[in-house]
Amino acid sequence: MEFRHLRSFLALTEELHFGRAAAKLHLTQPSLSQQLQRLERKLSVTLLERTSHEVRLTPAGEVFRDHARVIVQRMDGAAQAAREAAAGRHGTVRVGYNFSAWQMILPKVLARMHERHPRITVKLSEMRSGVAQAALAAGELDLVFGHGRPTAAGLRHRRMMEVPIVALVGAGHPWARLPRVDFADLAGQRCILFAREQNPAMYDAILTAADRRGIRLDVAHHVDDLNATALVVATQPVVAFVSRHRGEHAAAGGLGSVAVPFTAPAPAVDLHVVWRPGQGPSPTRALLGCLDEMSVLQGSTGQAR
Structure with missing residues (x-):
């Protein structure tokens, strides 16, 4: 059974007129009649009854029409999906991100991504920057928004913005009432x-920053979980270090912590987008294109190509 015969049959079911259906398909009437006959021979059923006054579907033709429509729609969808995949407009991009990117970058970029490339799925995972870059280098992620340049060879990156580091203290800490402190x-x-x-x-x-000021940090705890860090700070007289964005969020969360900026020159980190280079269009490059469109990037140390 040839796929073109299904299209011709469906055109006949829509027009119920050989002349109009042939014109719609850019065929001659004899050619269209031959296609219908071949399809009927292949199926061993009569699909259309034709008289001098009308063309109508047989009961078998009505059943076959419904199935043929599904087949043609699926084939058209498969062809479109293949074209979009070839152009990098279909598939999944796995993204690791940190809190600063979640607040400052992702909402606008993901909205543009959905607008431009609705068939691309963006799978998001929040994680610390070092962990995310390790996952990227291992092939577990396609793109990362995180602090610092990539540490693994072969990765591409772009600087996006500077993120100040602030002190996070409990509401009862002496620093909590200060507008800022010296490092x-x-x-x-x-x-x-x-x-x-x-x-x-x-x-x-x-x-x-500690070395430049000639001090040595008295590290009372090593805590990797950021939520646990906020809890420890809220209940003990200690100082934690977080990005300004996370500090402001933690202070607004009602846990009893306060974000206190450092006086200039305050320590800071750069937020980068990092990805593995690839050849040709891809979902990753589509997302990078949306970043360019949104004019988010403030500096560039690599190209999306």
Whole structure:
């Protein structure tokens, strides 16, 4: 059974007139009649009854019409999906992101992505920047929004914005009533830090700031979970380090923590988008294109090509 015969049969069921159906298909009437005859021979049934006055479907023709429509629609959908996949407009892009990207980048970009490429699924996973980049290098993610340049070879990246680091303290901490503090005032304060592999860029920025001020951090706890960090801060007289965006969110969350900025020069980290390079169109490149359209990027250290 040839697919073109199904299309010809469906045109006849819509027009119920050989002349109009032939014109619609850009065929001659004899050619259309031959296609119908071949289809009927293949099925061993009569699909259409034709008289000098009318063309009408047989009961078998009515049943076959409904099934033929489904087949043609699915074939058309498959062809469209193949074309969109070839053009990078179909598929899934797996994205790892941190809190700053969630607040400042993703809402607008994902809205544009849905508008431009509705057939691309964006699978989102919030995670610490170091963990996300490791997952990207291992092939578990396609694109990452996180702090710092990529640490693995072969990855491409673009700088998007600078993110200040702030102190997170409990509401009862002496710093909670201050508009800002000097980083050097951390001398003598008990701190919470995280394992470097969780966020190498932020970890290094914090220790570099301490070295420049000639102080050594008194690390009372190592806590990798950010929600647990907020809880410890709210219940103990310690200082944690978070991005400004997460600090403001934690302070508004009602857990009893306060985000306190550092005086200039305050430590900061760069937010980057990082991806594995690939050849040709892809869902990843489609998302990068949406980033370009939204004019989100403030600097560039790589190309989407």
